[in-house]
Amino acid sequence: MGLKTLDKITAALRSRPLELEQLRKEGKKVVGWLAYNIPEEIIYALGLIPIRVGQGGDGRLVEVGARHISTKNCVFVRQALGQFAEKTDPYIQQLDLVAIDATCIQLYRLEELINFYFEYKTVVLGVPRNFASKEGHEYFRKEVEFFTTKLEEFAGVTLEQSKLEKAISLYDGIREAIKSLYHYQSLDNAPLSWRDVSSVISAGYNLDRQNYLELLQELIAEVEENLTESPAGKEIEARIFLSGSLIPPGDTKLVDIIEQLGGRIVGDDLWSGLNFFLNLEIKESTPFGIADAYLDRVPHGSLPYLDLKSDGRLANLKHHLHEFGADGIIYHTLRYCDAFTFKAGETKDVLGKLPFLEIHTEYSGSDFEAIRTRVEAFIEMIKSKKEIAELV
Amino acid sequence: MSFIGNFFAGVDVGSLASKSVILKDGDIFATGLLKSGVNSVESGLSALNLALDAAGLKKEDLTYIVGTGYGRVSAPYANKAVTEITCHAKGANYLHPTVRTIIDMGGQDCKAIRIDEDGAVVDFAMNDKCAAGTGRFLEVMAEVFKVKLEDLGDIALSATDTVPMSSTCTVFAESETISLVARGEKPENILNGIHHSIANRIAGLFSRVGIASDVFFSGGVAKNTGMKSAIEQALKVTIVRPEIDPQLVGALGAAVIARSFAKKEGLWA
Numbered sequence A: 001m002g003l004k005t006l007d008k009i010t011a012a013l014r015s016r017p018l019e020l021e022q023l024r025k026e027g028k029k030v031v032g033w034l035a036y037n038i039p040e041e042i043i044y045a046l047g048l049i050p051i052r053v054g055q056g057g058d059g060r061l062v063e064v065g066a067r068h069i070s071t072k073n074c075v076f077v078r079q080a081l082g083q084f085a086e087k088t089d090p091y092i093q094q095l096d097l098v099a100i101d102a103t104c105i106q107l108y109r110l111e112e113l114i115n116f117y118f119e120y121k122t123v124v125l126g127v128p129r130n131f132a133s134k135e136g137h138e139y140f141r142k143e144v145e146f147f148t149t150k151l152e153e154f155a156g157v158t159l160e161q162s163k164l165e166k167a168i169s170l171y172d173g174i175r176e177a178i179k180s181l182y183h184y185q186s187l188d189n190a191p192l193s194w195r196d197v198s199s200v201i202s203a204g205y206n207l208d209r210q211n212y213l214e215l216l217q218e219l220i221a222e223v224e225e226n227l228t229e230s231p232a233g234k235e236i237e238a239r240i241f242l243s244g245s246l247i248p249p250g251d252t253k254l255v256d257i258i259e260q261l262g263g264r265i266v267g268d269d270l271w272s273g274l275n276f277f278l279n280l281e282i283k284e285s286t287p288f289g290i291a292d293a294y295l296d297r298v299p300h301g302s303l304p305y306l307d308l309k310s311d312g313r314l315a316n317l318k319h320h321l322h323e324f325g326a327d328g329i330i331y332h333t334l335r336y337c338d339a340f341t342f343k344a345g346e347t348k349d350v351l352g353k354l355p356f357l358e359i360h361t362e363y364s365g366s367d368f369e370a371i372r373t374r375v376e377a378f379i380e381m382i383k384s385k386k387e388i389a390e391l392v
Numbered sequence B: 001m002s003f004i005g006n007f008f009a010g011v012d013v014g015s016l017a018s019k020s021v022i023l024k025d026g027d028i029f030a031t032g033l034l035k036s037g038v039n040s041v042e043s044g045l046s047a048l049n050l051a052l053d054a055a056g057l058k059k060e061d062l063t064y065i066v067g068t069g070y071g072r073v074s075a076p077y078a079n080k081a082v083t084e085i086t087c088h089a090k091g092a093n094y095l096h097p098t099v100r101t102i103i104d105m106g107g108q109d110c111k112a113i114r115i116d117e118d119g120a121v122v123d124f125a126m127n128d129k130c131a132a133g134t135g136r137f138l139e140v141m142a143e144v145f146k147v148k149l150e151d152l153g154d155i156a157l158s159a160t161d162t163v164p165m166s167s168t169c170t171v172f173a174e175s176e177t178i179s180l181v182a183r184g185e186k187p188e189n190i191l192n193g194i195h196h197s198i199a200n201r202i203a204g205l206f207s208r209v210g211i212a213s214d215v216f217f218s219g220g221v222a223k224n225t226g227m228k229s230a231i232e233q234a235l236k237v238t239i240v241r242p243e244i245d246p247q248l249v250g251a252l253g254a255a256v257i258a259r260s261f262a263k264k265e266g267l268w269a
């Protein structure tokens, strides 16, 4: 949409691989991590460079990964494995250590495989299944403590309180900024779209975090300056909310289809999207404080629904459906991502009458037309609901 | 004689058949149905021409044309393209306003569609990942038994027993059928089993969208009496069948929508 800061972000990304190479020559170490519960604050506070890993949408890399893992694992994990195997990605090439949280069992498997086959140095962070209990919290505190010790050994320094506090405040800033961008993209008069925000999040995987925060703040200021008058008498639109399995950088199939068919994405509760930045309140600037905060935020979908009435994910989903004025949900599930696939029915039931479409897919293009027909019918359904008085 | 302003057409290009319906004001005026060829533009045009010939009209006499079916994406003759899901809903509602659930079994997919009193879709589920429960599957079975496709359902209804069929994948079902025949099972009992196993799969489609009366059966497979009866048993419902050829319901819905668009765009008062 011609926002200058978006161009600046693209330019910063272009020079980032070289920059990382240079920093490594100067003795800095790079920690690649995935997927939801790794506390980046600790990596950053130890003077290590965090890079978030994990892309989608590349059927060829999925096949490369599938040489080392059963095809009954989700395509996201297979593609990640393919990337680690090939080592052609400019960021993967720079990794000195890979940190993986065992939020989903498939990620845990990924860690074992990249360590075993490709000899990456790895560290795993255990995540309790009974995340709401006292025992779960105690377990996770110990895990984060252990994770910190491992990273300290790797970095050759001990964690300093003042540096951790600074890191927490930096990440709080990033989280707040992403939340405001989500707010703006859902408005009728905003100069940026959900897709723009999604690409800004992707950029945040790789950019220097301090520089990233500055760019985010600049972007927000530019968005605020460019808010237009609210359009009067606008066309009937289908405001779509995305839920379900992650849609990581590079996986544009569903988003492309929705936009080509005239749907407008207005929000998400994806772990690759907004959820990652929500409700993370670190009350005490220590590894224990961080552990509690990570466990208390919106839980990842691979953890069970504990109670349909009080589950934080469903409450969060309902809240954002309302906040972003969504007309319907497209619940996207990846094949063999049982974590999200098995929750589709329950989620639909809990949401009641809101139009709900489940799209079950993977990274090949063979189901493009099948998805297109479903999404098109879904958009027709939403639009005709809105204009039913005029039509027929 | 001038026809201007009163004719609306729907053209539904499916994988096995292409269909068209012309409405004169609010009434069905003419229809066309033929096998789809490899070129979906030509198939759609031929189906449209069939109906135009039957009606004694020229394409220019049509106020609005809506294309649907998988061929809707290449329908240069149409003013607009609408998915077959929305079209089946409108078509069923036109014929039976009390319909709330549609089972559509076409050449390459089957759908479960829930609609409201206006014929608007409120929910749907679709199976197009495999041929189970589609016209193509039944075609293969008719070939295996060397019987006519249209006789398949009646043969199944004459069964004295149901031979369970475990595969609904076309390739596996074909070889399973051959081994059942070799085992000495009667063709009608095997066919009965096939119809019931497809019906059970269809019932699975409804687990997400639910079911409410009246239930309507459209698409080419709806002509099969054995399938109708098997689905009635699996879903524990009574099925309403259209009084027109059930293959035409999508094209009819497209024509109804064409009329609405014409009205909305001020082409018809």
Ligand code: SF4
Residues within 6 Å of the ligand: A074, A075, A076, A077, A104, A105, A106, A107, A245, A246, A301, A302, A334, A336, A337, A338, A339, A340
């Ligand atoms: S949650 Fe789903 S998509 Fe994510 S790693 Fe696990 S199986 Fe794969």
